Amino acid sequence: MFEKRKSLLYKYEYALDLMEGNEDVIKLLLSKNIIIQSGTLLELDDQFLKFFEEILEVNEEINTSYINENIRQVKDEYMLYYLQAKTDSERFTYLKRIKSALRKIGRITMRNIVDLNRNIDNAFKLEPNYKIKLSKLENHKLKLEAIQLMIVQTEKLLNEDELTFFKTATDEELKYIRTELILDLTESRQNLIETRKQIIEYINQVKYQTKFIEKLRQLKYLRDQFEIKHKTNIFEVLSNSHSIAFEVKPLYSLKLSIERLQQDEVYQLIKKVSSKYKSGINPKKLVSENLSEDDMKSETEKEIHINLREVKKNFAASGKHLFEYISEYEFPREVSFAERVTIYCQMISIFEDEFEVSESFKRQDQIEYALVYPK
Amino acid sequence: MSVPRQTGEIFELLSKGQFICSNSSDSRISKLYEIIDDQENYEMLYDYFLSINFILEKGDEFYCFSRKDESKADLERKLEAACKWIDIVDFFKTFDNAFASGYSFSPSKIAVEISVQAVLKSKADGLRSILKLDEKTPYLEVVSRIIKSLCDDGYAEIENEILKSYKVLSSFKYLEELITNINIPDEVQHEIPE
Numbered sequence: 001m002f003e004k005r006k007s008l009l010y011k012y013e014y015a016l017d018l019m020e021g022n023e024d025v026i027k028l029l030l031s032k033n034i035i036i037q038s039g040t041l042l043e044l045d046d047q048f049l050k051f052f053e054e055i056l057e058v059n060e061e062i063n064t065s066y067i068n069e070n071i072r073q074v075k076d077e078y079m080l081y082y083l084q085a086k087t088d089s090e091r092f093t094y095l096k097r098i099k100s101a102l103r104k105i106g107r108i109t110m111r112n113i114v115d116l117n118r119n120i121d122n123a124f125k126l127e128p129n130y131k132i133k134l135s136k137l138e139n140h141k142l143k144l145e146a147i148q149l150m151i152v153q154t155e156k157l158l159n160e161d162e163l164t165f166f167k168t169a170t171d172e173e174l175k176y177i178r179t180e181l182i183l184d185l186t187e188s189r190q191n192l193i194e195t196r197k198q199i200i201e202y203i204n205q206v207k208y209q210t211k212f213i214e215k216l217r218q219l220k221y222l223r224d225q226f227e228i229k230h231k232t233n234i235f236e237v238l239s240n241s242h243s244i245a246f247e248v249k250p251l252y253s254l255k256l257s258i259e260r261l262q263q264d265e266v267y268q269l270i271k272k273v274s275s276k277y278k279s280g281i282n283p284k285k286l287v288s289e290n291l292s293e294d295d296m297k298s299e300t301e302k303e304i305h306i307n308l309r310e311v312k313k314n315f316a317a318s319g320k321h322l323f324e325y326i327s328e329y330e331f332p333r334e335v336s337f338a339e340r341v342t343i344y345c346q347m348i349s350i351f352e353d354e355f356e357v358s359e360s361f362k363r364q365d366q367i368e369y370a371l372v373y374p375k
Numbered sequence: 376m377s378v379p380r381q382t383g384e385i386f387e388l389l390s391k392g393q394f395i396c397s398n399s400s401d402s403r404i405s406k407l408y409e410i411i412d413d414q415e416n417y418e419m420l421y422d423y424f425l426s427i428n429f430i431l432e433k434g435d436e437f438y439c440f441s442r443k444d445e446s447k448a449d450l451e452r453k454l455e456a457a458c459k460w461i462d463i464v465d466f467f468k469t470f471d472n473a474f475a476s477g478y479s480f481s482p483s484k485i486a487v488e489i490s491v492q493a494v495l496k497s498k499a500d501g502l503r504s505i506l507k508l509d510e511k512t513p514y515l516e517v518v519s520r521i522i523k524s525l526c527d528d529g530y531a532e533i534e535n536e537i538l539k540s541y542k543v544l545s546s547f548k549y550l551e552e553l554i555t556n557i558n559i560p561d562e563v564q565h566e567i568p569e
Contacts, residue, residue, distance in 0.1 A: 242442040
């Protein structure tokens with residue numbers, strides 16, 4: 001039932017289910033005023049609710065007045081009574097109360113800070129409405145200040161105001177508790193600095209967002225009214241900004257490198273591109289006739305080659321001059337006079353070193369030739 | 376001293392008017408961000424790009440280029456772009472006040488919201504003409520086009536292909552900054568109804 005304390009509806013039937021149909025327990029609780037029935041709904045008694053929350057340390061509300069009251073009580077009542085008390089047993093009673101109160105202060109302060117942090121986080125992250133979010137955060141900030149004040153007061157109480165008391169009351173445990181409390185408070189104060197930073201950051205963010213949305217709304221209104229050009233400094237802002245983001249996205253078209261296009265690996269690419277590229281022109285391809293059987297037959301053509309070295313071999317032994325020798329030489333095939341003259345010239349030019357060209361000439365038909373002998 | 380070897384890649388992105396954001400889910404881009412964000416690299420790249428007339432602008436969690444001299448876009452075009460962005464940002468902020476860098480959203484979610492929010496619906500209708508869509512285009516398509524426009528200009532990116540979820544990048548702050556910088560005189564502010 002405690003778990004569902006936040007939902008406002010807790011039906012009688014649920015309770016019955018929980019007790020496995022044992023109505024007596026519920027009736028007993030009702031008669032002791034631990035739970036209250038209103039119509040078909042059940043409610044935990046407020047006092048018990050508080051009690052459970054305290055015990056389980058799940059209270060979400062941050063209650064600074066509770067500690068303030070504690071401090072006041074310790075300071076104005078117990079300590080005073082202690083100092084005024086006549087008997088030891090009386091003093092002991094008050095001392096005990098003071099100790100318990102001081103212990104409580106430390107614990108509650110720490111818990112308050114943890115709660116506060118959680119509440120701030122929740123408010124910032126979960127609250128959808130910006131206005132509520134902002135006021136929630138502002139309220140948390142006030143609470144934070146209250147806790148800070150409380151710490152200051154407590155420290156003052158421990159270190160300045162009641163020095164007389166702490167000097168008079170010589171109790172080991174009290175000293176221990178006091179030191180503990182001072183340490184706790186220092187830690188709390190340090191924690192609060194962080195929390196304070198956080199909350200200011202959150203508030204600023206929320207304020208920025210709220211302001212931004214308001215600005216956007218106004219600009220949108222002016223834009224819809226076609227007044228944005230004249231009623232704002234949009235022109236000025238825009239002409240001061242040379243950001244690329246406003247420009248049309250540029251296309252950097254580079255010329256192809258002819259050299260690269262001639263490389264083999266690019267050829268495949270060109271083929272691929274050209275297959276995609278349809279010009280509409282389809283050149284007719286002329287097909288030649290098939291080759292006949294005869295064309296496929298291989299034929300050999302004989303050519304008798306005149307080996308000039310062979311011719312030269314017997315020249316030295318012949319004792320004739322070169323022209324005469326060539327004219328009478330029996331070549332392996334029919335050789336005309338003009339050819340013989342060509343051979344004569346060829347031989348002179350090829351074997352120039354081995355022949356001796358004399359200064360005397362002879363004539364035959366239309367040709368005048370030099371007499372050439374072997375060396 | 377030589378520039379980082381990713382300089383080409385950085386130039387490629389930025390010179391097309393894109394942003395390099397710290398919260399991009401593309402690991403390649405967030406890597407580039409880390410490289411530019413290194414103080415030494417930043418100074419080097421700044422000088423390097425300055426010599427080819429680009430200023431490497433450092434924004435809040437993003438980088439972009441602006442020109443050293445007069446922008447190539449004329450005022451008319453800038454105004455058109457700015458107005459388009461006001462409309463689009465307004466649309467998304469109407470959809471959700473918390474729409475800002477790091478926000479996750481999906482087209483279908485916005486389309487559902489359009490069907491229940493009359494204001495959002497009228498704003499979506501208003502964007503049709505800017506995006507050159509006709510009256511019959513379904514809202515989901517309109518929303519997809521708005522998101523596409525947001526993604527194309529580098530203010531958001533697809534986060535999950537299967538779930539069709541998108542993420543707002545830190546470059547969105549650039550738009551917010553632009554809007555914040557426009558000043559509305561007090562007397563004009565009073566004319567605007569609440």
